[in-house]
């Protein structure tokens with residue numbers, strides 16, 4: 001590179017007076033030249049210093065590569081260019097130009113300065129710049145500038161300053177408390193720290209240790225001072241550590257802080273920087289949450305949490321204990337899986353409707369335990385709503401109330417039942433009576449109230465002691481219970497009084513029957529505590545609606561009727577209404593008589609011959625029941641069959657008839673009279689499944705051929721028993737006995753039915769023979785019967801004309817006055833002989 005030239009151009013002439021040379025140099029000219037040459041050489045190669053000189057017209061006269069590099073050009077490209085086009089000083093342009101002008105003017109170097117300079121290629125550089133005047137020939141010709149690029153350093157300083165400013169700002173404005181700690185003492189604290197620690201001034205914090213700002217002990221039991229020291233040690237070894245800490249404010253209140261403790265070293269000192277975030281609220285929430293979790297888990301009530309689709313999210317331990325379902329088994333399951341089938345869909349629809357409408361429902365639900373048993377639970381359902389007020393979850397709290405229910409049940413039972421007999425007491429009786437009356441009013445049905453009072457019960461107490469009296473009352477209670485149906489109520493009013501409610505009775509006879517049964521049952525002998533004793537009862541009966549429309553009047557009237565029974569000599573029942581009483585007492589008397597009749601052999605059979613119409617010879621006998629009543633004389637079945645049916649006595653009586661008839665027929669056979677015997681079956685007998693067995697038994701016992709026994713049934717009996725009737729008929733026919741349809745033509749059997757029955761004989765209803773006889777009907781019946789392979793019998797044939805008619809129409813057999821009336825056994829035997 002060439003040394004800076006002297007100015008060549010004339011333009012310089014226009015410039016002010018050149019300066020004089022500086023004072024003479026201590027070096028020789030040669031030495032000076034050598035130095036300059038070395039300097040120029042050094043300039044040439046140094047990358048650290050950018051050198052440039054320019055003349056009066058700002059034109060570059062010299063520049064080293066370092067300087068050209070600042071502009072992104074080669075040195076040759078700079079020569080001759082205006083230096084003002086290479087370096088821009090922007091807002092300090094005027095200052096720069098004034099400085100250059102001063103060098104031209106004074107001939108003195110300018111004070112070194114630092115500038116932000118923009119170069120030709122757009123770089124922004126921080127340059128340290130020295131400008132020296134260069135004299136040539138004693139004249140100031142150029143200004144020589146050396147620039148040192150300090151951009152990096154400058155930027156570093158600026159970044160540092162910025163960081164420092166940022167930190168200061170952060171320190172000042174942070175919502176978190178910031179404490180600077182050295183040697184365990186607070187050096188500085190930000191305004192947030194003053195606020196958080198409730199300090200009036202920094203001095204209240206500065207100089208203190210973290211332990212000073214803490215209670216003696218932390219909630220976990222550790223002593224604060226050594227715990228802080230340990231944490232600082234940890235921060236030191238790991239640069240920082242984070243922990244929750246209980247602080248004590250300057251006012252003495254406690255708060256929770258989350259601390260980030262960072263260790264930093266500065267100027268060979270170890271500093272700690274503590275950032276404290278107040279987490280008292282969070283801690284409270286955490287504590288509340290922990291408490292809630294504890295409550296959830298340790299609650300004795302079962303708790304289920306579901307999502308808004310009612311799928312189980314969580315259940316607590318108590319729930320699992322109550323229901324037997326584990327949390328795992330429940331998770332994700334629809335809540336409805338766990339209800340019992342005892343409440344229907346509409347119940348649950350209503351329930352959830354209420355939960356959705358009012359966010360809450362409480363009540364009893366029957367739940368299913370895992371082992372299958374169903375138990376009552378008290379359930380409170382609550383909607384949990386999210387921020388948008390939409391239901392987000394449901395919570396059910398439930399408790400098993402089986403025990404409580406049992407206790408309630410027990411208490412209610414005690415309140416409603418008599419302690420001695422465990423029968424319903426007055427309270428429950430009143431309730432049952434009112435319900436029964438309501439039902440009776442609605443259904444227009446009858447109801448009977450029986451007021452029962454033991455006769456001379458006091459005597460039992462007095463002679464055998466109160467304890468035996470108690471035992472007797474209990475036994476009476478048991479017997480009364482056996483006299484009634486499931487829906488009836490037996491109650492003890494107190495003392496020796498009992499009341500029976502018989503709701504929905506079909507007729508007054510039913511009440512009379514129960515009254516008779518009660519009288520009979522109570523009157524049976526007792527064996528109690530080694531004693532043998534008897535007692536009787538007086539019974540008053542009131543009938544709804546006949547004897548009263550409400551509970552009070554019915555009770556009063558039943559009581560009055562009972563009083564009448566006592567008055568009339570005790571050991572009897574009495575109906576409140578006199579006319580009803582007359583009828584029912586007779587009926588009751590009959591029933592009681594019937595009970596004794598079998599034992600006392602008051603029944604007998606009479607026989608009515610059955611003759612062949614063609615020959616007039618007897619072919620069989622119809623057995624007819626007679627009751628030799630001790631007071632009323634011989635009674636035909638019509639007088640007592642209804643009572644026998646109602647009182648259930650028809651079965652033993654019917655069985656007796658069957659046995660007797662078979663035995664009798666066998667006796668005739670043994671005496672050479674091969675006659676059949678016909679026995680009328682009662683409806684009750686026919687309904688018994690065991691009838692074929694009973695018949696077989698009777699035949700076997702008597703040794704009678706089955707074909708000699710004829711069983712008579714009515715159309716009504718067949719129609720009432722439906723398909724079962726056919727089964728019974730078939731079983732009987734299979735035994736080989738003959739079957740006859742009695743009173744044919746009075747019912748509504750269809751031809752189809754008739755064809756399917758294994759019937760051997762039809763007995764024309766007597767109505768067809770009355771008033772001269774209905775020849776057409778008789779003919780039709782006979783034709784049909786013969787068509788079906790049945791024999792035809794005409795009953796109650798009383799006249800010769802009737803007999804002629806029957807003969808004409810081809811009837812097979814007949815019976816009635818015209819042949820013979822029913823005869824007692826003795827007479828019959830005489831007749832047969």
Ligand SMILES: Nc1nc2c(ncn2[C@@H]2O[C@H](COP(=O)(O)OP(=O)(O)OP(=O)(O)O)[C@@H](O)[C@H]2O)c(=O)[nH]1
Nearest residue numbers: 453454455456457458459461466469470494495496
């Ligand atoms: N053993 C026993 N006796 C009782 C109880 N409650 C009441 N009594 C007695 O039962 C008797 C009831 O007598 P009453 O009904 O008045 O008279 P009665 O001797 O039965 O004579 P009549 O009713 O006129 O036939 C009284 O002697 C009571 O003391 C009880 O719980 N146990």
